Amino acid sequence: MCHGVTFGQRAGKYPTIGDYVYISPGACIIGDIKIGNHVLIGPNAVVTESVPDHGVVIGNPAQVISNKGSRKYIRNPFHG
Numbered sequence: 001m002c003h004g005v006t007f008g009q010r011a012g013k014y015p016t017i018g019d020y021v022y023i024s025p026g027a028c029i030i031g032d033i034k035i036g037n038h039v040l041i042g043p044n045a046v047v048t049e050s051v052p053d054h055g056v057v058i059g060n061p062a063q064v065i066s067n068k069g070s071r072k073y074i075r076n077p078f079h080g
Contacts, residue, residue, distance in 0.1 A: 005029075018053070022073040038069035 002025040007015055013032035017023075021035055026044040029035065033050045041047060042058035051057050054069035 002027075015047075020070055020074045022070040038071065038074075040068075040070040040073060 002023060004026045005023050006028040008028060008030035010031035015029045015031065015033050015035060017029070017035045018037035018039060020037055021039045021041070023029070023041045024043040024045070027041045027047065028045070029041070029047045031048055033048065035041070035047070035051050036053035036055060038054045039051050040056045041051070041062070042056070044060065045058050045062040046060040047057060047062040049062070051062075051064065054067045055064045056066035056068055057064050
């Protein structure tokens with residue numbers, strides 16, 4: 001996770017973040033949503049909906065643009 005990232009609550013509920021997630025600078029993740037495993041969240045993305053495993057999201061509001069995930073950004077010691 002990089003600097004300037006915001007985790008926000010909505011109706012008293014916060015997001016759940018999976019394993020091996022790369023969160024770029026300035027991203028905001030808001031509400032009772034689930035960020036899957038091996039997800040990449042782009043810079044300044046505003047994520048208000050759940051993201052599936054291996055998703056790559058960008059924009060405001062964030063949209064899934066790929067299913068290549070965070071593999072090039074985060075190394076899993078068990079999978080290289």
